[in-house]
Amino acid sequence: MVDKHEIDELLPLPPATFHILLAVAGEDRHGYAIIQDVAVRTDGELKLSAGTLYRSIQRMLEQGLLVETRERPAPEEDDERRRYYRITPLGTAVAKAEARRLTQLVRMARARGFAPGRA
Amino acid sequence: MNAYDALLRLYPASFRNEYGTEMRAVFKQRRRDAGGPVAIAALWIGTVAEVAGNAALVHLDILRQDLGYSGRMLRRAPGFAVTAILMVALGIGATTAAFSVTDFVLIRPLPFPEPSRLVKIWEKTPGYYGMEMSAPNYRDWKAASRSFESMGMYHFDEITLIGAGEPRRLNGTSVSADLFPTLGVVPIIGRTFTAEDDRPGAPGTIILSYRLWQTEFGGDPGVIGRQLTAKADFDDATFTVIGVMSREFHFPKSNSLFWITTRFSEREYQASERANNWLEAVGRLKPGITARQAEADLQVIAARLEREYPRENKDTGALVIPLGQEVSQRSRLLLLALSGAAGCVLLIACANLANLLLARALSRRRELAVRTAIGAGRERLVRQLMTENLLLAGVGGSLGIGLAIASVPLLARLVPATLPIAETPSVDLRVLLVAVGLTALTGIAFGLAPVVRIGRRPDLDGLREGARAGGGQKERLRSALVVGEVIASVVLLVSAGLLIRALLTVQAIDPGFNAEGVLTLRTELPMPEYGPVVARETYYSRVLQDVRALPGVRAAGFISFLPISSFRGGIWPVSVKGDADAGQDIRSANNVAVIRFVTPGYFEAMGIPLKRGRDIAEGDARDRQAVAVVSESFVKRYWPNQDPIGRHFTFAYADREVVGVARDVLFRGLERISEPQVYLSSKQVADGAIAFYSPKALAIRMTVPPAHLAGAIRDVIRRADPKVPITEMQMLTEMVELETASRSVQVRVLSAFAIVAFVLAAIGIHGLLSFAVSQRVQEIGVRLALGAQSSDILAMIVWRGVLLAIAGIVPGVLLAYAAGRSMEALLAGVRPADGVTLASAIALSFLMTVLGTLAPTVRALRVDPMTALRAE
Numbered sequence: 005m006v007d008k009h010e011i012d013e014l015l016p017l018p019p020a021t022f023h024i025l026l027a028v029a030g031e032d033r034h035g036y037a038i039i040q041d042v043a044v045r046t047d048g049e050l051k052l053s054a055g056t057l058y059r060s061i062q063r064m065l066e067q068g069l070l071v072e073t074r075e076r077p078a079p080e081e082d083d084e085r086r087r088y089y090r091i092t093p094l095g096t097a098v099a100k101a102e103a104r105r106l107t108q109l110v111r112m113a114r115a116r117g118f119a120p121g122r123a
Numbered sequence: 124m125n126a127y128d129a130l131l132r133l134y135p136a137s138f139r140n141e142y143g144t145e146m147r148a149v150f151k152q153r154r155r156d157a158g159g160p161v162a163i164a165a166l167w168i169g170t171v172a173e174v175a176g177n178a179a180l181v182h183l184d185i186l187r188q189d190l191g192y193s194g195r196m197l198r199r200a201p202g203f204a205v206t207a208i209l210m211v212a213l214g215i216g217a218t219t220a221a222f223s224v225t226d227f228v229l230i231r232p233l234p235f236p237e238p239s240r241l242v243k244i245w246e247k248t249p250g251y252y253g254m255e256m257s258a259p260n261y262r263d264w265k266a267a268s269r270s271f272e273s274m275g276m277y278h279f280d281e282i283t284l285i286g287a288g289e290p291r292r293l294n295g296t297s298v299s300a301d302l303f304p305t306l307g308v309v310p311i312i313g314r315t316f317t318a319e320d321d322r323p324g325a326p327g328t329i330i331l332s333y334r335l336w337q338t339e340f341g342g343d344p345g346v347i348g349r350q351l352t353a354k355a356d357f358d359d360a361t362f363t364v365i366g367v368m369s370r371e372f373h374f375p376k377s378n379s380l381f382w383i384t385t386r387f388s389e390r391e392y393q394a395s396e397r398a399n400n401w402l403e404a405v406g407r408l409k410p411g412i413t414a415r416q417a418e419a420d421l422q423v424i425a426a427r428l429e430r431e432y433p434r435e436n437k438d439t440g441a442l443v444i445p446l447g448q449e450v451s452q453r454s455r456l457l458l459l460a461l462s463g464a465a466g467c468v469l470l471i472a473c474a475n476l477a478n479l480l481l482a483r484a485l486s487r488r489r490e491l492a493v494r495t496a497i498g499a500g501r502e503r504l505v506r507q508l509m510t511e512n513l514l515l516a517g518v519g520g521s522l523g524i525g526l527a528i529a530s531v532p533l534l535a536r537l538v539p540a541t542l543p544i545a546e547t548p549s550v551d552l553r554v555l556l557v558a559v560g561l562t563a564l565t566g567i568a569f570g571l572a573p574v575v576r577i578g579r580r581p582d583l584d585g586l587r588e589g590a591r592a593g594g595g596q597k598e599r600l601r602s603a604l605v606v607g608e609v610i611a612s613v614v615l616l617v618s619a620g621l622l623i624r625a626l627l628t629v630q631a632i633d634p635g636f637n638a639e640g641v642l643t644l645r646t647e648l649p650m651p652e653y654g655p656v657v658a659r660e661t662y663y664s665r666v667l668q669d670v671r672a673l674p675g676v677r678a679a680g681f682i683s684f685l686p687i688s689s690f691r692g693g694i695w696p697v698s699v700k701g702d703a704d705a706g707q708d709i710r711s712a713n714n715v716a717v718i719r720f721v722t723p724g725y726f727e728a729m730g731i732p733l734k735r736g737r738d739i740a741e742g743d744a745r746d747r748q749a750v751a752v753v754s755e756s757f758v759k760r761y762w763p764n765q766d767p768i769g770r771h772f773t774f775a776y777a778d779r780e781v782v783g784v785a786r787d788v789l790f791r792g793l794e795r796i797s798e799p800q801v802y803l804s805s806k807q808v809a810d811g812a813i814a815f816y817s818p819k820a821l822a823i824r825m826t827v828p829p830a831h832l833a834g835a836i837r838d839v840i841r842r843a844d845p846k847v848p849i850t851e852m853q854m855l856t857e858m859v860e861l862e863t864a865s866r867s868v869q870v871r872v873l874s875a876f877a878i879v880a881f882v883l884a885a886i887g888i889h890g891l892l893s894f895a896v897s898q899r900v901q902e903i904g905v906r907l908a909l910g911a912q913s914s915d916i917l918a919m920i921v922w923r924g925v926l927l928a929i930a931g932i933v934p935g936v937l938l939a940y941a942a943g944r945s946m947e948a949l950l951a952g953v954r955p956a957d958g959v960t961l962a963s964a965i966a967l968s969f970l971m972t973v974l975g976t977l978a979p980t981v982r983a984l985r986v987d988p989m990t991a992l993r994a995e
Binding site: 034039053055057058061062086087 | 138174
């Protein structure tokens with residue numbers, strides 16, 4: 005079980021971190037794949053730069069939200085070995101907690117009529 | 124791709140090593156996806172901005188991480204952290220404070236334009252360092268010299284402000300009209316003096332100091348033209364305010380409240396006045412002329428004047444000193460001693476810091492080896508250690524700055540009040556930066572010692588359980604540091620000890636009077652009302668009669684100026700019939716005596732014993748033979764081994780008969796040589812003559828606390844004459860204490876430095892030796908297990924401590940002796956090789972070192988040999 009206190013310490017998540025967690029939620033991905041996934045999901049709205057991506061990844065590794073899986077050749081580039089990242093149970097729990105926080109925020113906004121839909 | 128690689132260099136190496144390949148791959152794909160030169164250009168522009176921003180953020184991340192780590196490491200070793208921070212703080216604080224004050228007094232130029240061209244001009248006569256100028260000599264020098272652009276003179280003056288309430292006495296300066304232009308200063312409002320203000324009979328004009336302007340006129344900008352009703356020494360006068368000087372202008376001393384003109388007439392310039400030295404002169408040299416050249420110029424003029432006035436100007440030469448160097452030799456020495464002490468403290472602090480960091484580095488070898496083993500690069504370790512050291516230096520430095528800011532006002536009390544500058548120096552930024560830089564450098568240099576090793580080769584030793592740290596080289600370095608600290612503390616202990624001995628010596632000096640239970644005050648007698656002797660005598664007898672009638676008063680008497688009071692001069696030539704030197708040699712220090720007029724009862728009030736003959740009596744009036752009480756040294760000078768009573772000498776325009784001999788009084792101060800003294804009857808003087816020396820100071824010996832009588836005495840004087848201002852009411856003991864006050868401050872400050880240095884050195888030495896011994900615990904265990912006696916081991920280790928102590932004490936004593944020799948002028952006759960001081964300093968340093976070894980050794984010996992060995 006993940007410590008609730010540990011999760012709360014990390015909230016709210018920086019947007020980049022949240023998106024990276026979403027990108028690696030289904031499968032392990034390498035850096036460029038994460039960038040592409042985020043871009044696709046946000047309709048090109050958010051294009052992570054390499055610097056932002058790896059700075060976030062470094063911090064997320066330290067925080068224990070991600071782990072690095074063993075290096076293997078990227079499917080589209082046979083010659084290069086790439087690092088793959090996998091979400092940890094803490095990462096999943098943090099992403100869920102962040103989603104819950106955002107949902108509550110939206111609900112409050114609806115109650116005041118700031119957002120469409122029912123409260 | 125090379126361009127991108129270059130961009131990546133902005134990142135810290137650790138980050139680049141980790142993610143460089145990945146980021147290159149991402150960038151490669153981006154570029155491939157971009158397609159088209161416009162898109163590629165856009166990609167490059169975006170990438171440059173992105174890398175720069177993110178690299179900075181990564182650096183910040185690492186800094187935050189390292190700071191956190193350093194904080195945790197330091198919290199885990201609070202002893203180390205606190206000690207190191209204190210070392211840095213004390214080192215930086217002490218040095219900055221001391222050098223700020225020194226710089227302020229000795230180095231900073233005077234607050235006048237082109238200060239290097241300003242000089243002080245003195246007459247030079249045998250027996251005196253520099254003699255004030257006489258008015259005719261000043262006028263002749265000024266007229267004939269060619270080295271000066273301009274010259275001005277001044278003398279201390281006082282006026283009595285008469286307005287509402289009690290009359291008040293103010294300290295100020297009488298100046299010649301050309302003084303302000305010579306200094307190159309202008310008032311903030313109004314004008315300075317012109318030649319018109321400075322001629323005899325001119326209407327009185329006054330320039331206010333900023334302080335007087337604020338206190339007396341509430342800073343009124345319309346003050347110009349306002350009238351001040353005041354009494355100057357000889358005439359009742361009205362002064363018109365013509366100017367106000369700036370807040371920063373203080374001349375000649377910081378206590379001068381106003382400036383008026385001298386308005387000399389021909390009377391001041393007559394030949395007999397050439398021997399009356401009371402003016403101070405300042406000159407502005409012509410560009411390119413040195414003080415030495417100007418002095419040679421004046422020497423020629425002085426020689427000519429000596430030929431013209433062989434009697435009055437006998438042996439009179441010239442002395443020219445840059446105004447900035449007017450700081451007395453003693454103040455200069457003192458500040459240099461202070462700087463030296465601060466330097467010692469900084470050195471000791473740095474040595475301690477180095478030691479601490481070295482010891483800590485050794486004890487951290489395992490930690491660093493482990494971190495290297497699990498993949499931390501050298502760059503990361505160096506960076507982390509740097510952060511840690513800079514954190515220590517930063518915290519210590521801030522504390523040190525606080526310390527410096529707090530202590531500068533304290534040290535400011537060492538600033539001589541005789542300088543034309545405000546009394547409050549502030550912390551000097553340049554000095555602060557130097558001290559901070561020095562400690563940071565020490566921190567970095569010694570803090571990085573462990574990683575330097577790591578860089579060279581895989582440090583697998585560090586991983587071995589129980590590996591012993593420290594090779595012979597480190598051992599020698601540590602010993603050298605201990606020796607250095609012992610040297611510095613010996614020097615400081617000896618210097619402080621010598622100054623303490625000097626203070627005790629001075630405090631033990633007998634001033635020649637008994638200050639206990641004597642209340643003193645000064646009453647300025649307004650002129651011309653008190654010009655006639657009879658007027659003064661009426662006043663004296665009324666006051667003395669009433670004061671003596673007060674319960675608790677044992678004796679009372681008036682004198683011209685009290686010993687050790689604000690005016691300590693007043694010497695006149697003595698002429699004794701038959702004395703070889705006398706008669707001609709009026710300028711020699713050997714043929715002068717202090718002139719003082721007294722009323723009967725003065726000697727009793729002051730507790731000055733009469734060795735022979737009688738006191739000045741009521742019967743010693745105008746129509747009788749002029750009499751004198753002389754001091755023992757006067758008798759020794761003119762009639763050695765003879766009975767002086769009934770002998771005659773010429774002094775102050777009259778033939779005087781010796782009627783009594785009093786004990787010598789150190790009227791010039793406890794630490795100065797005082798000339799022989801002559802006391803004359805206040806009645807035996809012509810009306811209006813020598814009025815400057817009319818008795819105005821009152822000494823009252825009482826058997827009750829002064830608070831009981833102060834009011835009653837004021838009433839007595841007010842009844843005698845309400846127009847007479849009462850000033851300087853204080854106990855004689857306070858005046859004597861004030862005499863040694865500056866010395867006490869000096870001793871306290873230097874002792875504080877010595878104590879700080881000693882404690883720092885003791886902490887440092889103990890820490891070092893503890894560490895050295897702790898490194899040998901296993902060796903001690905083995906030796907004990909092999910049958911060595913504890914006493915042998917103790918002897919072995921203590922012997923090392925003794926050797927270290929001796930190695931430090933021997934050069935320390937030599938240096939201390941040299942330091943003592945160079946500050947001999949401060950020592951009031953205490954010898955630099957003072958046995959007691961040297962012995963105490965040596966004993967203290969020796970004890971400090973040996974005890975530093977002993978304590979950890981005893982701890983080590985208590986360890987069970989098996990425990991020590993098991994740790995292996």
